[in-house]
Amino acid sequence: MKILLLTHSFNSLSQRIFVELRQLGHQVSVEFDINDRVSIEAVELFRPDLIVAPFLKRAIPQEIWANRICLVVHPGIRGDRGPSALDWAILNRERHWGVTVIQANGEMDAGDIWASVEFPMREATKASLYRNEVTEGAVTAVLSAVARLQQGGFTPEPLDYEKHNVRGLQRPLVRQVDRAIDWQRDDSQTVLRKIRSGDGSPGVADRLFGRDCFLYDAHPGPALTGRPGEVIARSGPAVCRATVDGSILIGHLRDKLGEHPFKLPATRVLASETAHLPELEGYPEISYREQNGVGYLHFNFYNGAMSSAQCGRLCQAFIKARQRDTKVIVLMGGQDFWSNGLHLNIIEAAESAADESWFNINAINDLAREIINTQSHITVSALSGNAGAGGVFLARAADLVWVRSGVILNPHYKDMGNLYGSEYWTYLLPKRVGEERAVRITQGRLPMGGMEASGLGLVNACFERTVEAFVAALEKRAEALADDRALAGMLSAKAARRVEHEREKPLAHYREEELARMQRNFYGFDPSYHVARYNFVYKVPKSRTPITLANHRDLRKAPGRVRGEGS
Numbered sequence: 001m002k003i004l005l006l007t008h009s010f011n012s013l014s015q016r017i018f019v020e021l022r023q024l025g026h027q028v029s030v031e032f033d034i035n036d037r038v039s040i041e042a043v044e045l046f047r048p049d050l051i052v053a054p055f056l057k058r059a060i061p062q063e064i065w066a067n068r069i070c071l072v073v074h075p076g077i078r079g080d081r082g083p084s085a086l087d088w089a090i091l092n093r094e095r096h097w098g099v100t101v102i103q104a105n106g107e108m109d110a111g112d113i114w115a116s117v118e119f120p121m122r123e124a125t126k127a128s129l130y131r132n133e134v135t136e137g138a139v140t141a142v143l144s145a146v147a148r149l150q151q152g153g154f155t156p157e158p159l160d161y162e163k164h165n166v167r168g169l170q171r172p173l174v175r176q177v178d179r180a181i182d183w184q185r186d187d188s189q190t191v192l193r194k195i196r197s198g199d200g201s202p203g204v205a206d207r208l209f210g211r212d213c214f215l216y217d218a219h220p221g222p223a224l225t226g227r228p229g230e231v232i233a234r235s236g237p238a239v240c241r242a243t244v245d246g247s248i249l250i251g252h253l254r255d256k257l258g259e260h261p262f263k264l265p266a267t268r269v270l271a272s273e274t275a276h277l278p279e280l281e282g283y284p285e286i287s288y289r290e291q292n293g294v295g296y297l298h299f300n301f302y303n304g305a306m307s308s309a310q311c312g313r314l315c316q317a318f319i320k321a322r323q324r325d326t327k328v329i330v331l332m333g334g335q336d337f338w339s340n341g342l343h344l345n346i347i348e349a350a351e352s353a354a355d356e357s358w359f360n361i362n363a364i365n366d367l368a369r370e371i372i373n374t375q376s377h378i379t380v381s382a383l384s385g386n387a388g389a390g391g392v393f394l395a396r397a398a399d400l401v402w403v404r405s406g407v408i409l410n411p412h413y414k415d416m417g418n419l420y421g422s423e424y425w426t427y428l429l430p431k432r433v434g435e436e437r438a439v440r441i442t443q444g445r446l447p448m449g450g451m452e453a454s455g456l457g458l459v460n461a462c463f464e465r466t467v468e469a470f471v472a473a474l475e476k477r478a479e480a481l482a483d484d485r486a487l488a489g490m491l492s493a494k495a496a497r498r499v500e501h502e503r504e505k506p507l508a509h510y511r512e513e514e515l516a517r518m519q520r521n522f523y524g525f526d527p528s529y530h531v532a533r534y535n536f537v538y539k540v541p542k543s544r545t546p547i548t549l550a551n552h553r554d555l556r557k558a559p560g561r562v563r564g565e566g567s
């Protein structure tokens with residue numbers, strides 16, 4: 001079928017649905033829902049059989065839904081309506097939640113139901129639930145709705161609150177007062193829940209040292225006492241605030257009137273105010289565990305962004321893991337993201353963005369080099385969450401890359417102002433996938449699913465759909481590898497390969513060449529990278545859909561169309 005994805009932005013859910021529909025052989029094109037005129041024009045140009053709206057912030061114009069079937073993904077159970085579905089589900093401590101695919105009509109979220117999926121709730125942020133349970137549920141629901149439409153004969157179910165399987169309600173937008181923290185009364189669990197309900201956005205508005213800040217990235221803190229709400233300690237990037245029954249850690253803040261009004265580590269925002277406070281353990285960032293000859297290195301960096309300092313700490317942790325008497329090291333990343341490369345927010349907030357970009361890429365490269373040069377262990381990158389840009393190539397530095405089947409990779413840098421990229425990708429990629437595919441992967445500028453990445457050789461294996469099943473299966477594989485008699489042979493073959501590659505062209509030369517290009521991106525006359533990074537960090541809305549996604553606007557793909565039409 002010809003399917004148009006009409007979406008507010010090409011977020012992780014839209015990317016996943018795009019990948020899944022294309023994998024099934026559908027012809028998919030994308031249009032950002034910028035205004036009615038643009039959306040109507042997209043429909044006229046593409047003439048889709050079906051419109052799927054994975055992530056919308058406005059109603060679909062009548063001119064579209066009255067003439068074509070439009071299926072809207074709503075992150076709520078049957079009958080749930082309104083713009084804050086998941087926020088309310090967290091605030092109301094729902095035990096089960098769901099995703100419903102609704103046919104657009106004149107009333108928001110009240111159309112006929114094509115499919116619906118439920119899942120148990122997890123104690124996690126709204127963004128994490130969205131990237132995991134909601135995304136998996138949405139894929140199942142959208143694919144079954146599309147199959148029902150293709151097969152014909154299916155009648156979608158009108159919304160009827162009398163039915164026993166319709167548990168949802170219409171709810172308003174969550175306002176800041178609905179999640180405001182009452183530090184004198186709310187216990188730690190309540191504070192955590194309120195912050196998680198607004199994390200990634202919009203955050204919970206609060207005041208810290210007289211500043212209006214939004215709070216994100218909350219975790220249970222140690223059993224300390226203090227005046228409720230008071231900042232009593234620091235833990236890595238987080239500040240520790242006392243509650244009525246203990247404490248919580250807050251990892252990230254947005255100081256909305258500050259010099260840098262975007263998300264930053266809390267101790268960066270409150271550097272001077274918290275400098276005198278004691279430093280505690282507890283913020284869950286880098287951790288290491290061992291099991292049956294395998295070392296598992298977790299790095300749960302918020303949003304997958306890796307600053308110079310974080311790369312340095314991770315590199316030290318990796319070197320330490322390598323000194324252990326294990327056979328295999330698995331680089332686990334975090335649950336939601338494995339890595340998204342350079343920490344663009346930290347770079348944006350630096351005195352010299354060019355210098356900080358330079359330090360950051362060198363710090364990632366140092367880590368990549370350690371992974372590539374590891375001779376004592378077989379290294380595995382295990383991606384249960386997505387990876388983007390340099391994060392994908394950093395993963396490829398390991399001997400093996402295993403991904404969860406729902407993972408989305410964005411193995412390209414160009415969207416960040418034509419960044420050339422480093423992480424030794426010019427060495428790693430052609431060696432793994434060949435020159436021709438390397439060009440295709442990096443120039444494609446499209447998200448890629450695990451199956452496609454596996455077919456191209458970018459990853460070695462793709463298995464299991466849920467995070468729990470993936471972790472259980474990867475542990476089994478890694479432990480079997482550690483126990484494999486062939487391991488010694490694998491290690492010596494790998495060492496010989498490295499020596500041969502080094503003779504062919506030293507690793508340092510790849511790095512020099514990549515960094516020469518990156519230096520131009522950071523310090524050269526063309527400011528594209530700095531502009532793109534600013535737009536990304538400040539979340540400047542896109543004014544048009546990139547031609548790589550909006551196939552219906554690509555004149556090269558529409559030979560019959562007259563140049564200029566629809567532009």
Ligand code: COA
Pocket residue numbers: 010011012013200201263303304305306340341342343344345386387388389390391410413415416419536537
């Ligand atoms: N640095 C800082 N923050 C980052 C980041 C990075 N490299 N990559 C993602 N984020 C943040 C986003 O700003 C967003 O923040 P929010 O919590 O305030 O909403 C959050 O992570 C999720 O990212 P989002 O873009 O909404 O996720 P997505 O799944 O829709 O898209 C990517 C994933 C990787 C395509 C997209 O995040 C991206 O392009 N990131 C930049 C990658 C990059 O160019 N890195 C630098 C070169 S190595």
